[in-house]
Structure formats: structure tokens, C-alpha cells
């Protein structure tokens with residue numbers, strides 16, 4: 001006897017959001033997550049949670065950028081609706097470079113111009129504007145690019161507030177519970193697979209997985225002498241970094257992007273690179289205290305877009321491929337996934353591309369997927 005309408009398998013970022021949306025709409029939901037309630041083990045626990053569709057356009061696909069811009073106001077609305085305050089800042093972000101890296105800055109600006117027709121999404125700041133808006137960086141950088149629409153969240157506050165919301169909505173949550181599709185099928189009529197990298201074996205095409213993990217490493221430091229008003233990215237030929245200032249003088253420094261599925265501890269090399277680059281931004285970072293170093297795998301599909309797959313026969317919807325943009329795009333992706341699941345549950349036709357923010361929604365049988 002199935003007790004639940006939907007079993008959400010994996011309760012990192014996407015699993016929590018979809019379970020929350022479904023429960024809020026009256027579904028009886030069970031959530032099974034291998035990691036703890038605080039989100040440890042999820043890529044989302046390590047993330048800097050920057051909402052940066054302008055800067056990411058330099059590397060990311062047009063779909064991801066579109067999803068990023070669509071998601072910003074949704075985050076704002078959701079954060080305002082939570083009973084517990086969550087740190088969300090939309091104060092823009094600043095890209096800086098050392099004078100010897102001027103060529104990199106030129107290249108970056110050209111990428112921005114190519115990616116964005118709307119040139120109001122960035123502004124060139126000179127020394128004076130940098131001093132005015134980021135006094136501690138005064139005199140350290142001659143120029144910078146200010147990206148006014150960008151923002152950031154506190155990743156761990158979001159994970160916790162969503163766990164609280166799931167309790168409030170009486171979602172049956174099983175933390176530290178590694179599970180599989182068969183177990184979910186026994187519990188619920190439908191399964192929503194949000195396992196991130198943990199779902200790798202279900203994204204096979206002709207026997208090979210299209211989902212890979214991309215290693216990312218970050219440092220969390222306490223720097224009481226530093227005051228930054230917004231995330232700062234430093235362009236650098238070898239060690240590009242970002243510094244995301246959170247509350248209480250906490251700074252997240254990241255992130256490496258290494259084509260490896262090794263999620264063991266931060267390497268000495270990466271640590272040196274992140275810390276050297278950090279120290280060049282302001283010497284007071286030299287006295288910062290290292291609170292944590294983390295390495296996690298970003299779940300990445302071959303085309304580096306998110307994707308939704310469904311199997312009507314086994315009643316499974318799989319959502320994955322949030323790569324390095326999970327926080328930036330998860331509102332749009334979770335809403336699309338819920339639309340698809342609800343249409344399948346009610347045996348209606350699938351929502352159109354517009355309702356799914358143009359995310360690919362495909363049956364698992366196509367191209368041998370799921371074999």
C-alpha cells in the first residue's frame with residue numbers, strides 16, 4: 001500500500017525545493033536523503049550560492065543564463081516568505097583584475113558584450129567608483145566591472161530553512177537515509193529523483209553516463225578586518241577566484257573547477273592557489289582564520305544544461321545537471337520539474353516549453369537513456 005503521492009529521492013538543494021513546492025500544493029510527500037538534515041554531503045553545502053547570471057554568461061550556456069535571470073525574482077519572493085530570515089543580498093558584484101592582467105579584462109568584457117545585448121547589466125568602474133563603493137579596495141585596483149543585477153544567498157541558511165519548511169508542511173523526511181528508485185516506488189505513486197551526482201547511474205546513454213561530477217573546492221574564512229559590500233571576482237590567468245562575503249565576517253573563497261570525480265579533501269595546491277589569490281586582494285586576508293575547506297562534486301550533464309527526464313511506466317521523473325549554477329537556476333528548474341510531475345500525475349499533456357522555462361523534458365527511452 002503506497003502511503004505517499006510523491007517520494008523525493010535526494011534532499012540537497014533541488015530535492016528540498018521540489019518537496020517544498022509539492023507539499024505546499026497539497027501533495028503527500030516523503031523525502032529520502034543520504035546526507036544530514038543540515039545538508040552536509042550535498043554539493044549545495046559547499047556552494048558559495050552566488051546568483052551571478054551576468055558574469056556566468058562568459059562560460060555558461062544561454063539557457064542557463066536565461067534560467068538564472070528568471071530565478072532571481074523568485075528567490076527574492078521565496079526568501080521574503082520564509083518565517084526565518086535568510087541572508088539574501090542583491091547588491092551586484094564586482095569583477096577586478098591586477099594591472100598586469102588587463103588583457104584578460106578586455107577578453108572578459110568582450111565575452112560580456114557578446115553574451116548580453118543589454119549593456120546596462122555591467123558598468124566600468126574606475127578607481128574613484130571602486131573607492132566609493134568598496135572602500136577597502138581603494139587604490140588596489142585601477143578598474144573594475146560592476147554587475148548591478150547579481151546577488152547571493154547564504155547556502156546553509158537556505159538548506160536549513162527548507163528543512164524547517166518541510167517539517168511545517170508535514171513532509172515525511174528521512175535524513176541519513178540512502179535509498180533507491182525501487183524503495184521509493186514501494187512508498188509512493190511517483191518518484192522525483194533529485195540525487196545530483198548520486199544519480200549518475202540513471203543518466204546512462206548506451207551504457208555510458210552522461211552525468212559527471214566536476215570537482216569544486218572552497219575555503220570558508222573568518223576575516224574580521226575585511227568589509228566587502230558584495231561578491232568580488234578576481235580575473236587571473238591561473239587562479240581566478242571569487243570572494244563571497246556572508247554575514248558575521250564570513251567569506252567563502254572559491255572555487256576550483258577540476259575535471260575529476262575525486263571528492264576527497266582540498267589539495268595543498270588548490271589551497272595555495274586560493275589563498276595566494278585571496279591575499280593579493282587585501283593583505284588583511286592574511287590574518288583571516290580558515291574555518292573550513294570543502295570539496296564537492298557538481299552534477300554536470302554533457303551539454304552543461306539542466307534536464308528533466310520522465311518514465312511513465314515506472315512513474316519516475318529525474319531532474320539533474322545543475323552543474324555550477326544550482327543556486328542560480330534552481331527556482332526555475334524546481335518549478336518546471338513540479339509542473340512536469342503534476343501533469344504526469346494527472347495524466348494531462350506535458351507543460352509546454354515556455355512553462356518549463358525551455359528546459360528539455362524528454363522520455364527516458366529516448367536515445368537509450370535509462371538503460
Ligand SMILES: Cc1cc2nc3c(=O)[nH]c(=O)nc-3n(C[C@H](O)[C@H](O)[C@H](O)COP(=O)(O)OP(=O)(O)OC[C@H]3O[C@@H](n4cnc5c(N)ncnc54)[C@H](O)[C@@H]3O)c2cc1C
Nearest residue numbers: 010012014034043044049050179196198216325326327328
Ligand atoms: C564548491 C562549489 C561551489 C558552488 N558555488 C555555486 C554558486 O556560487 N552558485 C550556484 O548557483 N551554484 C554553485 N554551486 C553548484 C550547486 O551547489 C549545485 O549545482 C547544486 O547543489 C546541485 O543541486 P542538487 O540538489 O542537484 O545536488 P546536491 O545539492 O548535491 O544534492 C543531492 C542530494 O542527494 C542526496 N543523495 C545522493 N544519493 C542519494 C541516495 N542514493 N539516496 C538518497 N539521497 C541521495 C545527497 O545526500 C544530497 O543531499 C557550487 C557547487 C560547488 C561544489
